[in-house]
Amino acid sequence: MTVTLADVAARARVSPATVSRVLNGNYPVAASTRERVLRAVDDLDYVLNGPASSLAAASSDLVGILVNDIADPFFGIMAGAVQSEIGGLGSVGRGGGEKLAVVCNTGGAAERELTYLTLLQRQRAAAVVLTGGALEDPQHTAAMAAKLGKLSRAGTRVVLCGRPPISGDPGAGDHPDPAVLAFDNRGGARRLTDHLLALGHRRIGYVAGPPGRTTTRDRLEGHREAMAAAGVAGDQQRLTVHSTYGRSSGFDAARELLRRDPELTAVVAANDTVALGVCAALRDQGLRIPEDVSVAGFDDLPFAVDAVPALTTVRLPLFEAGARAGRLAMGKEAPPPGGIATVEAELMVRGSTARPRE
Known part of the structure; x- marks a missing residue:
């Protein structure tokens, strides 16, 4: 019927x-x-x-x-x-x-x-x-x-x-x-924080995405895994601020992190757009990037390399992944083994990160 x-x-x-x-x-x-x-x-x-x-x-x-x-x-x-x-x-x-x-x-x-x-x-x-x-x-x-x-x-x-x-x-x-x-959001985030730790940073603030989303959790967990492995994870709850994925949110979050710890030497942002807001907030406070505070993002969006200084970030091959998704959707490409493929994340080291100030 x-x-x-x-x-x-x-x-x-x-x-x-x-x-x-x-x-x-x-x-x-x-x-x-x-x-x-x-x-x-x-x-x-x-x-x-x-x-x-x-x-x-x-x-x-x-x-x-x-x-x-x-x-x-x-x-x-x-x-x-x-x-x-x-x-x-x-x-x-x-x-x-x-x-x-x-x-x-x-x-x-x-x-x-x-x-x-x-x-x-x-x-x-x-x-x-x-x-x-x-x-x-x-x-x-x-x-x-x-x-x-x-x-x-x-x-x-x-x-x-x-x-x-x-x-x-x-x-x-x-x-x-x-x-x-x-x-590979978790792995990319861990490699990014490992990079900052290898430079000598220990007071690292983190601007996370909105809670309750898988991308936010995976990137935050990768960051905290790296901090824990370096033995500096004790203050991470206080030095984490959640925000939306917008520039203005990054600006506000960076100001809050500086209020919580004026001696921060690095800030990791949930994505590149948020990182631009972080950079603007730091400059608004008279701080130089990276001489006073290093800043890193995520995704490697097209503007990241043109920022001043160019943004250290994690590259996700968004166009390549989208094109592959299109081929899978159209039946032009066979599904990956087991139906799941991991898209690797690549660390892109640029001018926005350096050794912490003495």
């Missing part, structure tokens, strides 16, 4: 119009209501069994690319690289050929991730590529695993680029697992 919009509305205890608004994303809906509707959609398999999707079993010419913030070069580079590989021979779906890439900007919000995946499932997307770190929330992780499992069972190729594997799909085993390109 075909599941209808009215069935979903009855299950979610809302009007059919509200269900339509949630699925189309064209009208604001309360988060609790959206959650009920999406749960009803999943429970009833409305997207898989509804009239629109029952017209054909094949995938469409649509490829979804999920990003946290398209204005952030970290995500923009990967999204552009994915799109560069979409189209031509070897594409998934009937007849191969060109595909339409749709970039879905989630803002890092859990409900937006699920909503976009539901919309892409409804459109029978040929492939979905999820970029960047994941939220560390067990309930959301379980919901994502179930949603990605349904996409895979419907014939959609799923690729994770820069985020860890997602486990916990109750239907696991009856569909292909997502291909995973996992960034």
Whole structure:
């Protein structure tokens, strides 16, 4: 029996119009209501069994690319690289050929991730590529695993680029697992802090990303592993400030770190954009880089080498990883052994780090 919009509305205890608004994303809906509707959609398999999707079993010419913030070069580079590989021979779906890439900007919000995946499932997307770190929330992780499992069972190729594997799909085993390109955030962060320690730094502040995200945890853990191995980890809680991944956040965080310890000799930033804010705050306090305070970032975004001084950072091959994710999504490249490949991080030593002042 075909599941209808009215069935979903009855299950979610809302009007059919509200269900339509949630699925189309064209009208604001309360988060609790959206959650009920999406749960009803999943429970009833409305997207898989509804009239629109029952017209054909094949995938469409649509490829979804999920990003946290398209204005952030970290995500923009990967999204552009994915799109560069979409189209031509070897594409998934009937007849191969060109595909339409749709970039879905989630803002890092859990409900937006699920909503976009539901919309892409409804459109029978040929492939979905999820970029960047994941939220560390067990309930959301379980919901994502179930949603990605349904996409895979419907014939959609799923690729994770820069985020860890997602486990916990109750239907696991009856569909292909997502291909995973996992960034070595922990190893890169440890090598970066090891570099500062080798220069002689011991009073090192750390500007972490927002809590509750895998990228934040991995980079912070790598930093603290290096500090612990050097026997200088005792004050790390006080010398860590969490922020968003923006320049202004780096500025504010650096001022707070200097308030906590005016004798800091180095600051490690969650990413290169945050590092620019850190540099601005240090200069605002009359401090020189690197003569008074060394500064390091992460990602090696295009502007890092043009900063003054050029920024010491960790290079993630964002374009190369995004292009590979695009090839995996289009079936142009075989999945890595075991479905998971680690994307190595490379230390880039430049002018923003030096030995600490005497």
